[in-house]
Amino acid sequence: MTEELLVANLSDEEIAEIESEISHLPDRESAAIDALMIVQRHRGWISDESLQAIARLLDMSAAKLDGIATFYNLIFRRPVGRNVVMICDSVSCYIMKAESLIEKVQEKLGIQMGETTEDDRFTLLPIVCLGACDRAPTMQINEELIGPIEPDQLDEIFARFT
Amino acid sequence: MSLQDKQPMVGLVDEQAGPLSISEYERHGGYTAALQALSQKTPIEVIELVKEAGLRGRGGAGFPTGLKWSFAQGEPATPGYKYMVCNGDEMEPGTFKDRYLIEFNPHLLIEGMILGSFAIQAEKAYVFLRGEYFDAYSALDEAIKEAKAKNYLGKGIFGTDVNLDLRIHSSGGRYICGEETALLNALEGKRAQPRSKPPFPPASGAWGRPTIVNNVETFCNVPGILRNGAQWYKDLGLTEDAGTKLYGISGRVNKPGLWELPMGTPIREIVDEHAGGMQNGFKLRGILPGGASTDFLVEEHFDLPMDYATIQNAGSRMGTGTMILMDDSICPVDLSRNLQHFFAQESCGFCTPCREGLPWVEQLLAKIENGEGEEGDLELLDQNALYIGAPGNTFCLHATGAIEPLQSALKYFREDFEYHIKNKTCPYKKKQVNH
Amino acid sequence: MAKLFIDGVAHEVNEGENLLHSVLSQQLDLPYFCWHPSLGSIGACRQCAVISYANEEDTRGRLMMACMTSVTDGMRISLKAPLAENFRTTVIEWLMENHPHDCPVCEEGGECHLQDMTVMTGHSFRRYQGPKRTWQNQDLGPFIGHEMNRCITCYRCVRFYDDYAGGTDLAALGSRDRMFFGRFEDGTLESEFAGNLVEVCPTGVFTDKPFAQSYTRKWDLQTAPSVCTHCSVGCNVFPAERYGEFRRITNRYHVEINGYFLCDRGRFGTHFVNHVKRIKHAGIKESDNIFEFGDPDRAIEQAASLVDDHTIGIGSPRASFENNFALRELVGKENFCIGVNDQELEILNAIIKVLQSDEIHTPTLQEVEQADAIFIVGEDISNTAARTALSVRQATRLVSLELAKNAAIPTWQDAGVRDHAQHERNPLFIATPAATRLDDIAKDTFSGSVNDILDVVYTVSDHITDETTDEQQFAHQVAQALCNAKRPLVITGSGLASVDLIHAATHLCAKLNDTGVKISLLVVPPEVNSIGVALLGGDVSLSSALTRITAGSSAIVMENDLYQRESKATLDKALESSKLVVLDHLEHSTVEHATVVFPATTIVEQSGTMVNYESRAQRSFQVFEAKSEIQPAWKWLNEIATKLAKPLGWNTYEELLDRCAESTYAELLEVAPSADYRIRGALRVPRQTHRYSGRTAMHADVNIHEPKTKVDPDTPLSYSMEGLNPGTQNGATIPYTWSPGWNSNQSVFKFQQEVGGKLVSGDPGLRLITPNGMKLPRESKNALSNDRNDNTLEVIPIHQVFGSGELSNYSWPIQARSPTPCVLFNQADAEKLRLAVGSGAKVAGLTESLEVKVDTRIPAGLIGVPANLFREMGSTLGFDQIDHDPDFVAKSKTSENLIAKG
Numbered sequence A: 001m002t003e004e005l006l007v008a009n010l011s012d013e014e015i016a017e018i019e020s021e022i023s024h025l026p027d028r029e030s031a032a033i034d035a036l037m038i039v040q041r042h043r044g045w046i047s048d049e050s051l052q053a054i055a056r057l058l059d060m061s062a063a064k065l066d067g068i069a070t071f072y073n074l075i076f077r078r079p080v081g082r083n084v085v086m087i088c089d090s091v092s093c094y095i096m097k098a099e100s101l102i103e104k105v106q107e108k109l110g111i112q113m114g115e116t117t118e119d120d121r122f123t124l125l126p127i128v129c130l131g132a133c134d135r136a137p138t139m140q141i142n143e144e145l146i147g148p149i150e151p152d153q154l155d156e157i158f159a160r161f162t
Numbered sequence B: 001m002s003l004q005d006k007q008p009m010v011g012l013v014d015e016q017a018g019p020l021s022i023s024e025y026e027r028h029g030g031y032t033a034a035l036q037a038l039s040q041k042t043p044i045e046v047i048e049l050v051k052e053a054g055l056r057g058r059g060g061a062g063f064p065t066g067l068k069w070s071f072a073q074g075e076p077a078t079p080g081y082k083y084m085v086c087n088g089d090e091m092e093p094g095t096f097k098d099r100y101l102i103e104f105n106p107h108l109l110i111e112g113m114i115l116g117s118f119a120i121q122a123e124k125a126y127v128f129l130r131g132e133y134f135d136a137y138s139a140l141d142e143a144i145k146e147a148k149a150k151n152y153l154g155k156g157i158f159g160t161d162v163n164l165d166l167r168i169h170s171s172g173g174r175y176i177c178g179e180e181t182a183l184l185n186a187l188e189g190k191r192a193q194p195r196s197k198p199p200f201p202p203a204s205g206a207w208g209r210p211t212i213v214n215n216v217e218t219f220c221n222v223p224g225i226l227r228n229g230a231q232w233y234k235d236l237g238l239t240e241d242a243g244t245k246l247y248g249i250s251g252r253v254n255k256p257g258l259w260e261l262p263m264g265t266p267i268r269e270i271v272d273e274h275a276g277g278m279q280n281g282f283k284l285r286g287i288l289p290g291g292a293s294t295d296f297l298v299e300e301h302f303d304l305p306m307d308y309a310t311i312q313n314a315g316s317r318m319g320t321g322t323m324i325l326m327d328d329s330i331c332p333v334d335l336s337r338n339l340q341h342f343f344a345q346e347s348c349g350f351c352t353p354c355r356e357g358l359p360w361v362e363q364l365l366a367k368i369e370n371g372e373g374e375e376g377d378l379e380l381l382d383q384n385a386l387y388i389g390a391p392g393n394t395f396c397l398h399a400t401g402a403i404e405p406l407q408s409a410l411k412y413f414r415e416d417f418e419y420h421i422k423n424k425t426c427p428y429k430k431k432q433v434n435h
Numbered sequence C: 001m002a003k004l005f006i007d008g009v010a011h012e013v014n015e016g017e018n019l020l021h022s023v024l025s026q027q028l029d030l031p032y033f034c035w036h037p038s039l040g041s042i043g044a045c046r047q048c049a050v051i052s053y054a055n056e057e058d059t060r061g062r063l064m065m066a067c068m069t070s071v072t073d074g075m076r077i078s079l080k081a082p083l084a085e086n087f088r089t090t091v092i093e094w095l096m097e098n099h100p101h102d103c104p105v106c107e108e109g110g111e112c113h114l115q116d117m118t119v120m121t122g123h124s125f126r127r128y129q130g131p132k133r134t135w136q137n138q139d140l141g142p143f144i145g146h147e148m149n150r151c152i153t154c155y156r157c158v159r160f161y162d163d164y165a166g167g168t169d170l171a172a173l174g175s176r177d178r179m180f181f182g183r184f185e186d187g188t189l190e191s192e193f194a195g196n197l198v199e200v201c202p203t204g205v206f207t208d209k210p211f212a213q214s215y216t217r218k219w220d221l222q223t224a225p226s227v228c229t230h231c232s233v234g235c236n237v238f239p240a241e242r243y244g245e246f247r248r249i250t251n252r253y254h255v256e257i258n259g260y261f262l263c264d265r266g267r268f269g270t271h272f273v274n275h276v277k278r279i280k281h282a283g284i285k286e287s288d289n290i291f292e293f294g295d296p297d298r299a300i301e302q303a304a305s306l307v308d309d310h311t312i313g314i315g316s317p318r319a320s321f322e323n324n325f326a327l328r329e330l331v332g333k334e335n336f337c338i339g340v341n342d343q344e345l346e347i348l349n350a351i352i353k354v355l356q357s358d359e360i361h362t363p364t365l366q367e368v369e370q371a372d373a374i375f376i377v378g379e380d381i382s383n384t385a386a387r388t389a390l391s392v393r394q395a396t397r398l399v400s401l402e403l404a405k406n407a408a409i410p411t412w413q414d415a416g417v418r419d420h421a422q423h424e425r426n427p428l429f430i431a432t433p434a435a436t437r438l439d440d441i442a443k444d445t446f447s448g449s450v451n452d453i454l455d456v457v458y459t460v461s462d463h464i465t466d467e468t469t470d471e472q473q474f475a476h477q478v479a480q481a482l483c484n485a486k487r488p489l490v491i492t493g494s495g496l497a498s499v500d501l502i503h504a505a506t507h508l509c510a511k512l513n514d515t516g517v518k519i520s521l522l523v524v525p526p527e528v529n530s531i532g533v534a535l536l537g538g539d540v541s542l543s544s545a546l547t548r549i550t551a552g553s554s555a556i557v558m559e560n561d562l563y564q565r566e567s568k569a570t571l572d573k574a575l576e577s578s579k580l581v582v583l584d585h586l587e588h589s590t591v592e593h594a595t596v597v598f599p600a601t602t603i604v605e606q607s608g609t610m611v612n613y614e615s616r617a618q619r620s621f622q623v624f625e626a627k628s629e630i631q632p633a634w635k636w637l638n639e640i641a642t643k644l645a646k647p648l649g650w651n652t653y654e655e656l657l658d659r660c661a662e663s664t665y666a667e668l669l670e671v672a673p674s675a676d677y678r679i680r681g682a683l684r685v686p687r688q689t690h691r692y693s694g695r696t697a698m699h700a701d702v703n704i705h706e707p708k709t710k711v712d713p714d715t716p717l718s719y720s721m722e723g724l725n726p727g728t729q730n731g732a733t734i735p736y737t738w739s740p741g742w743n744s745n746q747s748v749f750k751f752q753q754e755v756g757g758k759l760v761s762g763d764p765g766l767r768l769i770t771p772n773g774m775k776l777p778r779e780s781k782n783a784l785s786n787d788r789n790d791n792t793l794e795v796i797p798i799h800q801v802f803g804s805g806e807l808s809n810y811s812w813p814i815q816a817r818s819p820t821p822c823v824l825f826n827q828a829d830a831e832k833l834r835l836a837v838g839s840g841a842k843v844a845g846l847t848e849s850l851e852v853k854v855d856t857r858i859p860a861g862l863i864g865v866p867a868n869l870f871r872e873m874g875s876t877l878g879f880d881q882i883d884h885d886p887d888f889v890a891k892s893k894t895s896e897n898l899i900a901k902g
């Protein structure tokens, strides 16, 4: 693929947002994480094609950008469902029985950690301490923090995310 | 004394009402400290005042803030040459104070950062914010807009010739981003591997320029100091250490939460009075006083005041001041496994002891917990803890922090470990079923 | 200097150096992985721990990483303290958790730094019980094998490949204990320095893929000190042999030239030695291209019958000095041609003038790395002298070391230096017709024809401050940078086949020199021994040689395919009914015209001297005996002469060398010791390691009688493991590096005076030219016409590191890596011609079509063609001489990665 085609993989809106970040930085590469997060916000995840397009836009190699993308927990290099459920498995939630919550959720959604439901509705991921230990056990669905959670609330919670 | 003077950080917060607006904030004297300092004080005077007040960093290490700032003082080579960075990464398990401050009092942070930036003469500042903190992001983003509209941020702020461009960087998510040099790499858009020190950030930080990194709570202490003076601030503390502290408690207490209390408030008081004591049927067994990377405190320490020196003398660290309570239903071996799982997973992968040692430790703990422990396993744990944990053995303090709770667990709860190995079972598994 | 106490013993070391460097420089053993003498310290592996004591009273001390600690005067450390030793063993234990137990089938086995360090620390018992992590490997192309399971995450690969060599397609991926070092996707590693990964990786992750196809353990390889034959830089190498076959090349450390690194043409270009087209027997042409083989005596007789007083001898810039000398002796100087075309001869003479003048210094590569402003004139060094480009890359980092010093960051603290300096670089300016692989670090580039570049160079030398045109702005910047630098450098070369460029560069340097600027000039000649053969000299130019051949003179052509030097049409005509004796390695177009042909040894099968771009004469020692009738050209020539009853007066290489030195340069004898040199008065230098297996039995499948060990009459080296390689002997005779406990190439520090410094007994090679005070000409520019005709394209030769080397093109790994021969156009010209990128172009005068490429820099009006086809074309091509070829199929691509620039 030529450079133009690669960059054409990004929408004008994405490019504009990325360029705006770049304008505040000393060089284009410094916007790498911002750019990945921007594109992910638009598409849910970073495909190989997106990654190559971003790399070209930032004037850096795909390998180097992938090195950055694969370092961070919140950058998804595999497709995710419409809703991303992240359940905290760190110490305070653990004390408040996060493990049995995780089991319940897996049962409810019929998937294991790291998997996506067949209808693409939910992806289930573990997450480290969400900084809401006073509300343990907690989870975050998309941008919403939920906690403390009693297992019998799960149906009601999931119903809100289609 | 008004509530705000006793609790300068959260005194004005009404959680139901959401983030404190700029008008509310200003109605109670917000931004007067910045206005005054920028128009009447020199940067050096600000630094001296912060030094005199005895403010210590709230990010975990407790480094004197004024002193740190003075390292980056000097003449700025060119405008915009230095950077002021707020560490809002907050991923230390058990810690939830910075989120609270940003979500509910974002202007306090902004004012603190204006003062800090002025003190070191930085014209560009960043808040490095945890990527999962969406509500905090909105609150802060809104507050920055409000402050810009009033010309408290931007060019010629407060009608002076001072400039400050404040931006938020949302993290891609890694615990190591909280380590200040790793944070700088992340800010530069790179892999967040820690940098070696020297050079320290005040000499060469973000994009190779002098940079100061401070914790959210640290900045939030600064406006009060400027407004009320160093003596007021010192007097707030009950012990040697000055000011107030956001103390937090999570675990099996009746009212888990966060309180701004005088520095040096005794642990027992925080647990029993503020957190409402242990839930019925649970007994407090151990405390990680300042997040997951601090050593356990046990019964004998529960009456100690929470301040830097006292907790250090007790063999632990004040850390973030947000305590994790381990009750008697929790298996110390399994809890250690949970902690080490976190640290192994969040290792950046740069240096050998942390990258390869922590997963081994996690594996040993899982093995013991699952009743498959063997003779010699404890010695292996001891040895790993010894060689991974000593500061300097690893490249950064991530691994050192990882070993602190393990080492102290091996010390205080050793019979638990031995029991598992000897009886090839976890005695807590049964107990847990009851709850 | 500082006093450093190591386990109670005082040592004199350099203050401020890192402690690991100092300890190793004292020849003491201290394990390490992530540190590398050329890459500096990052402190990742934590292997080099020592105990440091605060003072004499301190008995406990503190554990610290030697590589991250500055040496201070009076410092006290211990390598042996139990805490340090136990910690180091534990580090290995951690690394071995996941390292596979595949040493028996691993290509690194026996020269593995990880093996060495494991043994050194004493870790021998597995306590970790978890499963080992596994990875899927990548196909990294024809040169490099990939086995990620063996990775110990030392980060050396990316630090060399990206940080040092400027590559962009290899990266550290993932994190925690899931670190992967590889590409974004499968595909050939792009950098022409990728081969160094084989030596940089301390274990078997990156391995020599061609070598793996006919693998032999290091200890079973026979090696000798040699010189790379693939360009004029003269990197030092260790070629290796087993069972009469060439196996691989590894780096032979030379502080002033290649240091620790080679380019991939050098590393993978020598497999031509085993090529099926090797000439193995002497032959006589019977009829139409059918040679009769099997009777060397008759061939000699036949050759002798062709030789008379008028026989022309055509030597070669890729043949050794001695072989050229031998031919010159046979035919006489008046009949000797050095084997380059007239244009090139002019260029070589111009280069020799530069080398002779003491106004301008010709730098070593070590000195290139110290140049603080560089101007490259016309030469695409990444393709013509690749190792030089790697040095230029380092030079542009000097400013970062300055900045680091000012910020109190030790210069060896690699990551700190880079983070601090960010993108700051020393000025590098490049004026070439098309894009180069150094453009990414250039401050500015200028693109133009040879005449345009000449214009720029003269503008720089005239210091014109007028900045109205782009060209003037560029020239102004260059002039400023060169004048403000402490050690400015100009690099040019023969790549564009223009002597004017060399004159212009010389003029520029001379003028700057007049204004007190101490400038260096590096001129890249075309081939390994171009300077040598030019110094030897002959009275006959190639054009007059061909005229005389056409007129009926017989000729001896030695190690030279004339078709590489003149157009096919010219040669077909000149050689049509010639009486030609050809001595060479491989069947090529010239051989087809031979009346008699002799199989000549290659560089690895003979000893000889090569003279590099600095006029440094370096001895390359024979690695092994060639098979069948193949023997050195000088032997064949002497046999022909003997047949003519005019023996040349030598029977051994030693005798040849003596004669050669006597009538040319006496220094040739000092370049390396003679055959009677003995270590400790009695011992030869062994070509085989002391663990070499099967020396007496390896041919038992052919003949069970133990063969007698070959005695080498020509050199101080032995064809056996007998002898001594202590590292203290003359630097030119080190056949391999090995030291007890150090089986890998890391052992080289045991052969150095100091880590990264000179060899213990001196760096091999001597410059043949001593500047003789000659003044350089200050010639002003000839009136040039820069006018371009709208209907024609000016033809520019384009060099490829893989694809433009005569011998390396016969090396199968290089063939696999070479791009399809292509033409470069400016976008507008390609559009005008309606040629799409990737399609085929028929070019008048060429039999094969070329792939169309658009270059980002080449200006309209120029067309780049493969350098080896350059001579098939006139200096210009009409647009009507280029056509679309609908049937064109490009060679299957080695996958193209997305790189940042250029």
Ligand SMILES: Cc1cc2nc3c(=O)[nH]c(=O)nc-3n(C[C@H](O)[C@H](O)[C@H](O)COP(=O)(O)O)c2cc1C
Pocket (backbone or CB within 6 Å): B056, B057, B058, B059, B060, B061, B062, B063, B065, B087, B088, B089, B090, B091, B092, B175, B176, B177, B178, B179, B180, B181, B213, B214, B215, B216, B218, B396, B397, B398, B401
């Ligand atoms: C592994 C690791 C994680 C850290 N995470 C945080 C963090 O999330 N937030 C923070 O403020 N400091 C964190 N720190 C401490 C910072 O490196 C730094 O000391 C602090 O931001 C300085 O601010 P202060 O002087 O205001 O305390 C961390 C340190 C380490 C070693």
Ligand code: SF4
Pocket (backbone or CB within 6 Å): B176, B194, B346, B347, B348, B349, B350, B351, B352, B354, B355, B394, B395, B396, B397, B398, B399, B400
């Ligand atoms: S201790 Fe080493 S591997 Fe662990 S986080 Fe720090 S630098 Fe990374």
Ligand code: FES
Pocket (backbone or CB within 6 Å): C020, C031, C032, C033, C034, C035, C042, C043, C044, C045, C046, C047, C048, C049, C065, C066, C067, C068
């Ligand atoms: S060599 Fe010193 S830490 Fe790797």
